[in-house]
Amino acid sequence: MTGQAGTARRPTRQRAAIARALSGSAEFRSAQEIHADLAGSGTRVGLATVYRNLQAMATDGEVDVIRSPDGESVYRSCSTDHHHHVVCRSCGLAVEVTGDAVERWAEAVAAAHGFTQVRHTMEMEGLCPACTSSRQRGTVVRRPTQAPRRVVDG
Amino acid sequence: MTGQAGTARRPTRQRAAIARALSGSAEFRSAQEIHADLAGSGTRVGLATVYRNLQAMATDGEVDVIRSPDGESVYRSCSTDHHHHVVCRSCGLAVEVTGDAVERWAEAVAAAHGFTQVRHTMEMEGLCPACTSSRQRGTVVRRPTQAPRRVVDG
């Protein structure tokens, strides 16, 4: 059978704590970070439980989840400010951008296929101005592994 | 100093084999799959080498890379047909979509920040028509883990 009459998910102290921790920040955070936060604030929750609940909340559409470039799953409560990034492939410079155009497009194309409660992620990567000119001059920036600078921008 | 006069990357039999394997398919494939392909076709290449080269090619902008939902990095040679997905959060149904609007938007917004050689990834997720109506009827599809069906579409 595919579906079973809906017994809602049970409310537990752990689930509540995790939800609270999530809504506390507007940034994407990993399961481990959240687990650490909880532990730090005296709330004792098993790591596996954090993973399980974050997953559940994700499939229930309560949180957004994306994969960080390092391969971690990072979560963020849905309602928070929504934006995208343009990241430099060479030096890691990141710029935040927003744009109604994509938002509307995503909504429209998904709706056209009958999908509801649609959410999306989009990332752009290329060469930043500095790295672009470096390459033109024939020099190659070989993965400086420098900490990505984060540049906020509307 | 950030950059050093460019000693290009050295050509090796392994690198060539990996590049060939990549251009052979228009689909995203994982490092392990490519390694298996090579081994299958009698080309002996170390797994670590496959990883290293795929990464290098990615930072050089020769291949696209995204994270599959299972957490694997999957690679695809750049020039191949470009599209996006709308995936059902509940049953895994996936629809391929294309749209000039996003493509142009991404290009424009990145250019506005001086970025060049821009590439992007975008994924949408929501509830497919079937799962939407299921929920409305009060039934909950609890992660059937059914193999995602792939539905091509322009």
Next chain:
DNA sequence: ATTCACGATGAGAATCGTTGTCAAATGTGG
């Protein structure tokens, strides 16, 4: 062609995020 310096390779160990296991604890419905 020979030599040199250094990037590239490969085999296996080591990492580390994530998932599985299963007994104990805890909500729920009656």
Next chain:
DNA sequence: CCACATTTGACAACGATTCTCATCGTGAAT
């Protein structure tokens, strides 16, 4: 309160990716 299905937690197991390091292959110089 009772019977029962979920959820939790501690820890083992997994698996993709990265690291280590001895050895090899290339490009450049001689």
